[in-house]
Amino acid sequence: MPIISLKTVNFIRSGQKILENINWTVEKNEHWAILGLNGSGKSSLLKLIMAENWKTSGEITVLGTRFGLDPIPELRAKIGIVGSFIAERFRPDIIAENLVLTGRYNSSMLYRAFSEQDLDVARDLMRQIGADKLIGRIYGTLSQGEKQLLLIARSLMIAPEILILDEATNGLDLFAKERLLDKLHMITQLANGPTLLYITHHPDEITSDFQKTLLLRDGKIIDSGATKTILTEKTLTDFYQMPVDVERVNGKYFVIPKKSDT
């Protein structure tokens, strides 16, 4: 049974069709990249899956929860999210491991009493993903890359079944980006690790960890399937509606707009 199923889903706001006729299924441990230009509906799609947006019509089932029929709060506790709209929710003076611990309560502050043992669990998680140097650091003083790493540790606090990364490499330099992709690779190797949904503008970030890719344009799925059949010159030229070349270097896909002769 798929862990995510969307059938003829539409999402309309302010009279605008933001997502139209979305049909998509995700199987457990099938990691997906979602590629689209600005405003194509990528964030709206992930917010639908997390029930932060509510569908206008169609059927959505995520981890066995049928939207509109089953309770949603338990579902949210099974989905981890990393993205700038989460990063902005924390006070700059929060200590790194305390921020990681907030993941357990799906909140941006620690409202409840917590013990040193609780913080040890958070610290262990930070060590597991190679963020040990951040233990004891103040969130507001961290670099973009360090903040992203912390948010990944936070999202793993609940051992999520689905981990959504929304433009997680925003603001990262070349090497920090590579380290983050390596961390994601580590996560795909975890026993009982989450299924990843990786939202990006950049095809070169779609590593071999992402077996499937979905192309979104103007709120519609233009194509989806095995990454190697999607990230081709023909499919991407149709998708971008601009001629592009696709080059593979060290297993990465680089998409280069073709220059016109004039």
Ligand SMILES: Nc1ncnc2c1ncn2[C@@H]1O[C@H](COP(=O)(O)OP(=O)(O)OP(=O)(O)O)[C@@H](O)[C@H]1O
């Ligand atoms: N609640 C809303 N009301 C009105 N319009 C909305 C709403 N939410 C999203 N939109 C519009 O829907 C479109 C898709 O937005 P969305 O944020 O999903 O795109 P995106 O692909 O994530 O873009 P980006 O790559 O720029 O982050 C945009 O034109 C946006 O302005």
